Amino acid sequence: MVDETIKKGDKIQVMYTGYLEDGSVFDSNEGKEALSFEVGAGRIIKGFDDAVIGMKIGESKSITVKPEEAYGERHEEMVIKLPKTQFQGEEIKEGMMVSSNNGMQATVVSVNENDVTLDFNFPLAGKTLKFDIKIVAIN
Known part of the structure; x- marks a missing residue:
């Protein structure tokens, strides 16, 4: 359904671009296949996972994800x-x-x-990340 909102357990497809605080792009699927995942299954960073809940097909938004909801702090x-x-x-x-x-x-x-x-820290550990996301499908 077009007006259906995303909830935990939904399988969705999103287009996204991820930026560092300085505006440089660290990841994007623009021009590629949509990212498919089950919401709330823990397969992507928590801040991104939580941000899509309540969104609808075709909806876009920009989010900021703190390190503790992304790849954690640096050690x-x-x-x-x-x-x-x-x-x-x-x-x-x-x-x-x-x-x-x-x-x-x-x-x-x-x-x-x-x-x-x-x-040995993950390269994005300790970084605040920004994402532009667009919901493509709810399966």
Whole structure:
């Protein structure tokens, strides 16, 4: 139904663009397939999930999601320094992504003669996110 409003348990399709506070786009499905998910199932960030409740097909809105309802706060204990010798044979550069032996992803924060500093926080942790969302379908 066109005037049906979204509630928990609905399967919906949305178009979205996600922005950082500085206005730069970090993710978008514009020109791609709509994002499909079940509302309230915990498959997307809480702030986005909660924001679609009560919306209707064709409705658009802009939302702001605080870190605690997105990817959480940054944790400084997840930034570690390792001896550069652990990366022998690899060309490590600042900004690149590396995987630990257990499969965790980290961003290389800095490299010097002796050490490599890695950040195991999710790249969007600690950030306030903004989204433009449009409801495409309620299934």
